[in-house]
Amino acid sequence: MLLFSLVNCKQGNAAKNGNKKERISFKPVFDINYIEVARRLDNGLSFNEDGYQLEPTWQIKFVSDDSASIYSPTKKASINFPMARGIDSIFYAAKVFFKVKKITRDSMLLQLIEAKEDSIDLRGAKLYMTFYAEKFIKDVVHKDLATLKAPTWRDTMFVKNLTDSAEKDYSKAFFARQPAVVSSKSSSVKVETLHVTGNILETNPTDNDYMYPTFNISIKHAKKDFYYSFSVTVDSRGGLHYEKPMVPGNNLYYISHSKAILDKYLKRYLNVKPGSTLGMVHPSSIYLHVRGKKDM
Structure with a gap:
């Protein structure tokens, strides 16, 4: 319903302005297998300030003007999705809006578009997906996919700056692409x-696994029964630093007792390997659910 209201609204506005625009057609590129090789922000980086990495994972083939075959890393198979086309080179498939910035039989550049209620936002954060045709990679580029998809030196320098800042101030800890263990x-x-568990278009593990690494911890022979949930910063040496409780409100009793659990049990009985990104070890957050059981 949202899709058709957006398309109809756009078309209605174009008609009122006397500016008739045609819907994009994918007929010239039917059955070409496009492989995503880069996903970047408009500043050219594949990382944001939180440490989130934009990974190129899509493969898409336009079967017709109303159907696209998209590869699912989870299912390890291509799945046909219905596709709807709007004006201004906008189309919708697999619950995502795209704007075609450039398309040839060799490559394609798409802009991801955010939908907000009954409109689409073309002025928000810009995020671009670069695709190469499988045949173009094989016959012209002559590079393997791992090389094509690798982060750039600018990404490396950006992560280094994030690391330097986080080492000076743990409140600036960021997602570790290889999370703490x-x-x-x-x-x-x-x-x-x-x-x-992610959806069928996500890789495994999902983004949440490294953005919010979460652990259930059970402690036997505790002095009393307890259960606390809180977040912790893991420094670059594997040290644990209390962040905040994962419950509503500012309960001082909860905070003081969960800090005591961290100091008395977790710092003594856990081995922690710090997280890293692009080979750089750095402070990052983990999320703990800790249950203590008293001996009967």
Whole structure:
């Protein structure tokens, strides 16, 4: 319903202005397998200030003007999705709006567009996806996909600057692309890493796995039963620093007791390998659900 209201609204405005525009047609590029090789912000970077990495993961083939075949990394197969076309080179497929900036039989540049209620935002944050045709990669580019998709030196310098800032101020800790790893060094403490199941178009693990690495921790032989949820900064040496509780409000009792759990149990009985991005170890956050069980 949203899609058709957006398309109709755009077409209605064009007609009122006497500016008749045709819908984009993909007929000249039917059945060409396009592989995404870069996904970047308008500043040319594939990382933002939170450490989130824009990864090129899509493969798309336009089967017709109303159908696109998109590869699912989770299913390891291509899936046909219905596609709707609007004016101004805008189309909609797999629950995403795109604007075609450039398309040839060799390559394609798409802009991701955000939908807000009954309109689409063309003025917000710019995010671009670059695709090469599979045949173009094989016959002309002569590079493997890992090389084509690799972060640039500008990405590396950007992450280095983030790392330098976070080392000076832990409040500037950012997502670690290789998240911190937590394990137990005591038979009385059990650690379980939680994983988020993504949708069929996401890679595995999903973004949430590195953005919000979460652990269930069970402690036996505690002095009393307890359960606390809180976030912690892992510094570049694996040290743990209390951040904040993961419950509403500013409960001082909850904060003081969860800090005590961190100091008394977790710092003593956990092994923590710090997170890293592009080979650089840096401070990052982890999220803990800690349950203590008193002996019966």
